Amino acid sequence: MGITFRKETFRDDFTFNNSPEHIRRFPFPFHEDSYMYAVNIEPHVVGPKGSVLENLIDVDEHYVAEMQDRALVLAEDPLRCQSLPHMTLAGWDLLELLMEQQALGYPEHFTLTRDGDRWRWINRPLGIDDTFTFGDTSTLPYGPMEYITRQSQGDFCILDQRDGNLWMDAGMVTTQADWSLDFDIGMNFFEWHAPVPLAHEKGIFVRALKFLTNIQQGKPARRLNWTMTINPRLDTSPENYHKWGPDRATVTPENLGDKVHLRVELQSFWRLPRSNGIVFPIRCYLIKMGELVTQPKWARRLHRVIRDLPEELATYKGLTRYRPTLVEWLSKLDDGSATSPGFGPD
Amino acid sequence: MSTGTTKLDVVVSDVVPVNELVTRFHFRRRDGELLPTFSGGAHVVVEMRDGDRTRLNPYSLMGSPLDTREYTISVRRDDVGRGGSLFMHRSVNPGLEMVVSYPVNLFSLDLRAKKHLMLAGGIGITPFMAQTAQLAGSGGNFELHYTCRTASLGTYADVLQERYGRRVRLYHDDRDERIELDRLLSSQPLGTHLYVCGPTGMINWVRERAAALGWPAETVHYEHFAAPQPGLPFDVTLAVSGKTIRVGEQQSLLEAMEAAGVDPPYLCRGGVCGQCETNVVSYDGKFIHNDHWLSEEDHRSGCKIMPCVSRFEGKSLVLER
Numbered sequence: 001m002g003i004t005f006r007k008e009t010f011r012d013d014f015t016f017n018n019s020p021e022h023i024r025r026f027p028f029p030f031h032e033d034s035y036m037y038a039v040n041i042e043p044h045v046v047g048p049k050g051s052v053l054e055n056l057i058d059v060d061e062h063y064v065a066e067m068q069d070r071a072l073v074l075a076e077d078p079l080r081c082q083s084l085p086h087m088t089l090a091g092w093d094l095l096e097l098l099m100e101q102q103a104l105g106y107p108e109h110f111t112l113t114r115d116g117d118r119w120r121w122i123n124r125p126l127g128i129d130d131t132f133t134f135g136d137t138s139t140l141p142y143g144p145m146e147y148i149t150r151q152s153q154g155d156f157c158i159l160d161q162r163d164g165n166l167w168m169d170a171g172m173v174t175t176q177a178d179w180s181l182d183f184d185i186g187m188n189f190f191e192w193h194a195p196v197p198l199a200h201e202k203g204i205f206v207r208a209l210k211f212l213t214n215i216q217q218g219k220p221a222r223r224l225n226w227t228m229t230i231n232p233r234l235d236t237s238p239e240n241y242h243k244w245g246p247d248r249a250t251v252t253p254e255n256l257g258d259k260v261h262l263r264v265e266l267q268s269f270w271r272l273p274r275s276n277g278i279v280f281p282i283r284c285y286l287i288k289m290g291e292l293v294t295q296p297k298w299a300r301r302l303h304r305v306i307r308d309l310p311e312e313l314a315t316y317k318g319l320t321r322y323r324p325t326l327v328e329w330l331s332k333l334d335d336g337s338a339t340s341p342g343f344g345p346d
Numbered sequence: 347m348s349t350g351t352t353k354l355d356v357v358v359s360d361v362v363p364v365n366e367l368v369t370r371f372h373f374r375r376r377d378g379e380l381l382p383t384f385s386g387g388a389h390v391v392v393e394m395r396d397g398d399r400t401r402l403n404p405y406s407l408m409g410s411p412l413d414t415r416e417y418t419i420s421v422r423r424d425d426v427g428r429g430g431s432l433f434m435h436r437s438v439n440p441g442l443e444m445v446v447s448y449p450v451n452l453f454s455l456d457l458r459a460k461k462h463l464m465l466a467g468g469i470g471i472t473p474f475m476a477q478t479a480q481l482a483g484s485g486g487n488f489e490l491h492y493t494c495r496t497a498s499l500g501t502y503a504d505v506l507q508e509r510y511g512r513r514v515r516l517y518h519d520d521r522d523e524r525i526e527l528d529r530l531l532s533s534q535p536l537g538t539h540l541y542v543c544g545p546t547g548m549i550n551w552v553r554e555r556a557a558a559l560g561w562p563a564e565t566v567h568y569e570h571f572a573a574p575q576p577g578l579p580f581d582v583t584l585a586v587s588g589k590t591i592r593v594g595e596q597q598s599l600l601e602a603m604e605a606a607g608v609d610p611p612y613l614c615r616g617g618v619c620g621q622c623e624t625n626v627v628s629y630d631g632k633f634i635h636n637d638h639w640l641s642e643e644d645h646r647s648g649c650k651i652m653p654c655v656s657r658f659e660g661k662s663l664v665l666e667r
């Protein structure tokens with residue numbers, strides 16, 4: 001029956017909301033009542049129907065609004081999309097992956113037809129119907145990576161693999177949680193991970209890199225990461241810190257339910273077949289506290305997680321300023337009873 | 347082999363003798379679909395069911411990555427090896443259903459290169475078949491120098507010359523033709539990357555000359571599959587799974603573990619990817635290390651072994667598996 005796409009904004013008047021069905025499918029990231037940083041990577045395989053893992057590339061009710069927000073970010077700052085010259089082939093790989101997956105998961109919204117290298121791509125939600133020659137950049141209005149990532153939810157980092165390392169050599173990054181493509185472009189895995197605290201022991205990164213460089217075609221992997229954002233702002237880039245940083249001081253018990261958002265990133269890792277590169281789609285899901293606490297289990301658990309979060313992690317995630325207010329607010333919804341195992345709502 | 351790559355069910359669609367030593371095999375998907383796209387330099391691991399034993403050997407894909415209706419590999423007959431190539435030559439006929447892994451690339455092109463300088467020896471030509479096809483399709487700049495024993499053993503030399511003309515240069519041992527390596531390496535434009543695939547001696551020679559002439563290590567790429575060697579049978583205790591196994595003369599240690607239901611991870615089965623690295627708990631005897639992954643220091647220490655290619659001779663060996 002297809003998705004009903006919402007008309008909403010991630011800036012100015014912030015009209016972003018989740019429908020009740022989307023609240024229940026939110027990828028709540030805590031499977032128990034506490035949280036510790038860990039490299040929690042697992043195979044990216046299809047999950048239960050009705051979850052965000054129903055398809056390996058998820059499209060949801062925010063698709064159209066997110067793509068409009070991306071276009072606004074790019075109009076202001078074209079450097080959010082960059083691809084070093086040797087990454088064009090990887091861009092075609094990504095175009096193929098995203099077209100295939102979106103058409104597979106949502107045939108009512110997307111159609112891909114191929115006749116050799118003559119491809120036709122129909123994207124109904126965005127009103128696009130293009131025919132082009134696969135591999136020939138001159139037949140598309142943008143480079144292949146930019147073209148398809150203007151039509152796909154989430155940020156995308158494309159990594160070149162060489163010398164036993166991964167290099168951030170292309171990307172479309174407009175919904176990032178406080179990091180900058182323009183700053184990281186051309187860096188290798190260790191350089192761009194330099195500032196993570198608590199995981200600073202090099203060993204974790206050496207193991208993670210070994211894992212990632214061995215990602216195989218046909219066997220993607222994934223992990224969840226989370227933080228919090230004030231207002232449903234997709235673009236919390238360092239470049240725009242002056243716009244979103246001060247928001248943190250505006251949280252009050254009265255507006256918290258509407259203003260404070262749990263922000264979950266579903267990162268997946270895929271080997272690209274032609275270029276032998278790796279792509280990380282980083283898909284961002286937002287849910288406001290008022291929506292989240294409609295699920296009593298999540299309300300109780302989130303209270304315990306935020307209350308008991310080690311100080312360094314709270315600082316790293318930028319929660320320090322409003323954590324007491326948030327814990328106090330959530331405590332009223334925590335009757336102390338046990339929570340059921342697993343992520344899902346009861 | 348749950349721990350390896352994803353599997354593809356294929357059928358042998360053609361078997362073509364290329365010369366007295368080399369035969370080419372074509373595979374298609376049993377369900378008629380297209381095979382996964384791959385990049386030049388990738389290999390697949392072919393499962394060979396030979397009676398009650400299974401061998402898994404890696405072979406470079408040599409078709410064009412632009413055409414995924416079929417995969418093609420070329421197998422050189424090795425009369426003194428463990429029998430994998432003989433099995434392919436004798437028992438694999440069109441129509442046979444086989445299983446191959448998804449492609450894995452441990453020898454990929456560096457797409458930043460302004461020019462790709464390729465050096466092939468003997469059957470080491472196969473990854474370059476796919477790489478040249480990939481580069482030719484995208485207007486890439488490459489030059490291939492190919493040494494073979496005799497013209498009749500110059501596998502695909504004719505095809506390559508016909509496709510790429512002067513970009514391919516041949517050298518025949520029986521005519522005493524040699525790559526003038528130093529001159530070649532000294533006359534390349536800035537931004538050239540070097541790729542070499544062939545016998546161990548050739549790879550070592552090229553790497554050594556390139557280093558001596560100041561080529562940065564990250565511009566020198568080599569494909570170095572060591573086929574597992576046969577050897578004396580030996581016994582191994584697997585401490586974690588609590589099993590004692592015997593590695594047969596024609597078996598690799600990795601295959602013996604798999605036959606016993608222990609599945610260490612692997613990708614290349616040729617001693618280069620590092621996936622199968624295994625800790626040694628204790629030993630009394632001597633290792634026969636054949637891998638290109640562990641450092642010499644690791645080899646000397648007796649703490650690690652790569653079971654896909656390495657063997658052991660002696661009284662006892664206990665591994666952490």
Ligand code: FES
Pocket residue numbers: 611612613614615616617618619620621622623637639652653654655
């Ligand atoms: S499987 Fe690659 S080194 Fe053993």
